[in-house]
Amino acid sequence: MDEQLFFKKLNNLCTSEEIFYLLSSLEVMSDTMASGALQRISEVEVDDNGLKNPGLLENEVFRALCCQFEFASSKLSNTGLLNALQALIKLRIDPQSTLMTSLLSESEERLGRGQLTAENLCALGESLLELEGPSCATLEQIVNHMQERDIKRWSPREIVMVYKILQVTVREGKQCQNLLNRLHSVTLRTVSQLSPNFASVILNSLVVLRQTRAVLLVTALCKHSVKHVPYFTDHELVNVLEAFLYFGQKVEIFTEALERQVPKSIHTMHPQTVSKVMQYCCRKMILSKPIFDAVAEGFISSADRLTTDQIAAYIIPFGTLNYLPPSASSLFRKLETVLHTRLRHFQPHTLLNLLHSCVLIQRYPINFLPKIFSPYFLQKLQAQPPGLNRVVMSQLTQLFLTVTLECPFYEGPKLLSKYQARAFPTPYSSPDVRLFRRVKKGLLYLLKKRIYFASEVSTPYFYVVDIEIKLDEEGFVLPAAQLEEVHRRIALCVDGQNRFCAHSHNLLGEESIKQRHLQLLGYEVVQIPFFEIESLQNTRKIADYLHKKIFPTYGLSN
Numbered sequence: 001m002d003e004q005l006f007f008k009k010l011n012n013l014c015t016s017e018e019i020f021y022l023l024s025s026l027e028v029m030s031d032t033m034a035s036g037a038l039q040r041i042s043e044v045e046v047d048d049n050g051l052k053n054p055g056l057l058e059n060e061v062f063r064a065l066c067c068q069f070e071f072a073s074s075k076l077s078n079t080g081l082l083n084a085l086q087a088l089i090k091l092r093i094d095p096q097s098t099l100m101t102s103l104l105s106e107s108e109e110r111l112g113r114g115q116l117t118a119e120n121l122c123a124l125g126e127s128l129l130e131l132e133g134p135s136c137a138t139l140e141q142i143v144n145h146m147q148e149r150d151i152k153r154w155s156p157r158e159i160v161m162v163y164k165i166l167q168v169t170v171r172e173g174k175q176c177q178n179l180l181n182r183l184h185s186v187t188l189r190t191v192s193q194l195s196p197n198f199a200s201v202i203l204n205s206l207v208v209l210r211q212t213r214a215v216l217l218v219t220a221l222c223k224h225s226v227k228h229v230p231y232f233t234d235h236e237l238v239n240v241l242e243a244f245l246y247f248g249q250k251v252e253i254f255t256e257a258l259e260r261q262v263p264k265s266i267h268t269m270h271p272q273t274v275s276k277v278m279q280y281c282c283r284k285m286i287l288s289k290p291i292f293d294a295v296a297e298g299f300i301s302s303a304d305r306l307t308t309d310q311i312a313a314y315i316i317p318f319g320t321l322n323y324l325p326p327s328a329s330s331l332f333r334k335l336e337t338v339l340h341t342r343l344r345h346f347q348p349h350t351l352l353n354l355l356h357s358c359v360l361i362q363r364y365p366i367n368f369l370p371k372i373f374s375p376y377f378l379q380k381l382q383a384q385p386p387g388l389n390r391v392v393m394s395q396l397t398q399l400f401l402t403v404t405l406e407c408p409f410y411e412g413p414k415l416l417s418k419y420q421a422r423a424f425p426t427p428y429s430s431p432d433v434r435l436f437r438r439v440k441k442g443l444l445y446l447l448k449k450r451i452y453f454a455s456e457v458s459t460p461y462f463y464v465v466d467i468e469i470k471l472d473e474e475g476f477v478l479p480a481a482q483l484e485e486v487h488r489r490i491a492l493c494v495d496g497q498n499r500f501c502a503h504s505h506n507l508l509g510e511e512s513i514k515q516r517h518l519q520l521l522g523y524e525v526v527q528i529p530f531f532e533i534e535s536l537q538n539t540r541k542i543a544d545y546l547h548k549k550i551f552p553t554y555g556l557s558n
Contacts, residue, residue, distance in 0.1 A: 001033075003030065003033060006026075006036075007033075009022060010022065010037060010040050013040065013044070014044055015044060016045050016053065016056045016059070019040055019041055019044075020059055020062065022037075023037055023065070024061055030080070031068075031069075031072075031075075031077055031080030031084075032077060032080045032083075034065055034068060034069070034080065034084070035069075035079070035080045035081075035084040035087065036083065038065060038084050038088065039083055039087040041056070041062070041087065041091070042086075042087040042090040042091050045091070046090050046091065050092065051091060051092055057091070066088075066099050069081075069088075069099065069102075070098060070103075071102075073102045073105075073106040074106060078110065078115065078116060078117065078120045079120070081106060081107060081110075082107060082120055082127065083123070084103060085100075085107060085123075085124075085127050086123060086126065086127050088100060089130050089131055090130075095131055104131075108138060111124065111138065111141060111142065112141075114145065116145070118149045118151070118153075118158055119155070119158055121142050121145055121149075122157065122158045122161035122162065122165075123161075124142060125139060125142045125161055125165040126161055126164070128142075129164065129168065133168075134169070139165055139168065140169055142165060143166065143169050143176060143179070146162055147178070147179050151182055151183060152186055154186060156190055156194055159183065159190065159198075160198045160201050160202060162183060163183065163201065163202050163205035163206075163209075164201060164205060166179070166180060166183075166209065167205040167208045170209055180209065180211065180214075184211070184214045184217045187202060187217055188216060188217050188220060191220045191221060191224050192224065194221075195228075196228035196231045196232050196236055197233075197236060199221055199224055199225055199240070200225075200232060200235075200236035200237075200240055201239070202221060203218075203221050203225070203239055203240055203242075203243035204239040204243065206218060206221075206247075207242055207243050207246045207247075212247065218243070218247045218249065219249065221243070222240075222243065222244060222247075222249045222251050222254065223251055223253075223254075225240050226251065226253050226257050229254070229257035229258060229260075230257075230260075230261055234272070237276070237277075238272065238273055238276045241277065241279070241280045242276070244284075245279070245280060245283055250284055250502075255281075255284075255286055255288060258277060258288070258291060259288050259290040259291055260290075262274075262277060262290070262291045262295070263291070263294035266294040266295065266297065266298040267301065267302075271302070271306050271307070271310045272310065274295060274298060274310075274313075274314065275310050275313035275314065276313075277291060278291075278295060278313055278314060278316075278317045279317075281317055281321070282316065282317035282320050284502060285321065285500075285508070286321075286501065286502050287321045287322075287323055287501035287502070287504055287506055289323070289325075292318065292321075292325055293325045293327070295314055296318075296325040296326075296327045296328070296331045297327060298314075299311075299314045299315070299331060299335075300327060300330050300331055303335070303338050304338065308342065309347075309350060311335075311338060311354070312350045312353060312354045315335060315354060315357060316353055316354060317357075318331075318357065319357025319358060319359075319360035319509045320508065320509050321501050321506070321508060321509065322361060322501075322508055322509040323506070324361055328363075332358070332363050335358075336365075339368060340367075343371070348380045348381045348384055349384060349386070352372065352381065352395055353395070355368060355372060355399065356395040356398065356399060357509070359402040359406075359513065360509030360510065360513050361509060361512075362406070362516075364403070364406065364407050366403070366410055366412075369399065369410065369412055370412040370413055372396070373396075373400070373413045373414060373415050374413065375416075378396075378416075388419070390421060393420070393421040394421040394423075396415055396419050396420070397415065397420045397421040398513065399415070400414065400415035400420065401461065401462070401517055402513070402517075405517055405520040405521070406516075406520070420462070421462055422462060423458060423464060430498075431456075431466050431494045431495075431496060432494070432498060435494055435496045435528075435533065435534075436455075436466070436494050438533065438542060439467065439492070439494050439542070439546070440453075440455065440467070441539050441542065442542030442543045442546050443543075445539050445540065445542070445543040446543040446546055446547055447469075447477060451479045451480060451481070452469065452477045452479060452480060453467055453468065453469050453480055453492075459521070461521050463517065463518060465491045465493075465518065465523070466491070466492055466493055466494040467491070467494065468480065468489060468490065468491055468492070469489075469490040469492070469550065470482060470486045470489055470490075471486075471487055471488040471489075472486070472487050473485070473487040488524060489522065490523070490526055491518050491523040491524070491525050491526070492528055493511070493514075493515055493525060493526070493527045493528060495511060495527060495528065495529045495530060496530045499511040500529075500530075505531060526549050528549065
């Protein structure tokens with residue numbers, strides 16, 4: 001039978017029985033046809049759980065095929081040899097069998113003699129990775145041969161295979177940056193041709209290989225990934241999201257694609273993929289209501305099947321980005337139920353992060369705080385990395401402040417003073433320098449003298465106030481250093497973009513709880529957000545704006 005006709009028929013067959021029947025009807029076939037038949041058998045008979053029908057390995061036609069490859073390996077074409085090897089690996093044939101050792105030995109001999117094309121090298125590399133893993137010594141030999149080839153004519157499949165091989169050989173300490181640079185240039189020209197799988201594999205390799213200088217390629221791949229979002233498998237999407245996080249990429253249309261896809265597939269998406277989507281949103285400070293609302297619904301229906309790390313990954317971003325979904329009451333009722341049944345399974349730091357995120361959005365884990373404040377739990381926190389560092393102590397302190405200020409009915413154990421932080425170090429606590437300078441200039445213009453306000457004031461309650469103004473009983477502004485006759489304290493919160501979700505006027509959870517607590521501690525909190533002041537063109541206009549914000553009901557006295 002003509003090879004072209006044979007492959008056309010072969011590719012329409014869907015069971016090994018049909019393939020064996022076709023092979024039985026042939027008197028003669030080339031090794032390329034025979035290896036193609038093995039490959040088709042591996043495609044239809046192997047799934048994620050392995051071989052569907054182990055009995056097929058005893059089939060007479062299958063055994064005859066294997067004999068042909070075992071005893072005539074030296075006469076096979078490169079394509080026939082390597083395609084057969086790939087198919088037999090997929091069919092889980094014993095690597096120590098004489099069939100497999102014969103094919104591997106012949107492949108490695110041809111490699112040593114330099115007889116393999118670039119496509120052959122990729123096929124052999126793929127087989128060795130599957131069979132022996134990254135420790136296979138022959139992989140380095142394959143890389144050396146690749147460096148001698150003209151990579152400009154490589155197909156996307158060959159490019160992807162080289163990245164996969166380099167990913168494991170370079171990770172082992174081998175340096176191939178020159179080959180990588182050439183590979184990046186060729187890949188950049190073929191990005192538009194890459195399938196979802198190929199784009200995902202290359203991005204993953206770039207992360208593993210730490211190719212932070214391949215900016216043009218990374219950017220092109222991330223933009224190309226947008227159109228593939230509906231077609232990525234869970235594993236592929238995780239790889240892409242990790243690349244976005246590692247390389248600091250922020251493509252708005254990629255987030256929009258996720259917003260269309262996640263709500264549709266939330267009930268079929270793997271929990272680890274959902275966790276990675278939420279990590280992406282949280283790290284990029286992206287408050288995507290379609291994604292968060294869908295994840296909330298997904299949590300309500302599937303929380304019992306999640307690991308403790310996945311539970312935390314689903315919930316913590318709601319607190320970090322200060323967002324309550326429409327289903328908030330059901331969401332936190334479900335979380336409380338899960339915590340009651342599985343509290344002891346949580347790692348100490350995971351549990352602390354989870355409960356701390358809840359209080360940021362005024363969901364109070366009263367029933368679980370006695371455990372958090374217990375000496376035994378605090379010792380466990382201290383014993384596990386990162387221990388009781390400043391961030392952990394600030395979370396404990398904020399939990400303690402929350403129950404003290406917002407839950408006066410709480411009668412459980414308190415947090416011992418030695419575990420309380422003196423200040424809250426957060427990435428968002430420092431004010432925007434340029435905005436801060438403009439506000440201080442405006443205040444100076446308004447109050448005439450610098451003595452009438454203090455900046456970055458530490459309070460006895462662990463928070464730092466951006467700007468503090470003191471007033472006496474009659475509303476006169478007092479010198480900032482004065483301690484007596486202070487009737488009112490005004491806390492100006494100079495909120496730059498770093499204290500808001502990306503492209504949003506929604507305060508982050510850390511800043512929201514700070515302003516809430518300052519108010520409960522007796523401060524009059526006045527928010528000075530960047531979006532209200534950035535359009536004011538001169539100091540006088542800023543002073544007028546501050547006058548209306550700080551003293552809205554009466555003229556200024558000083």
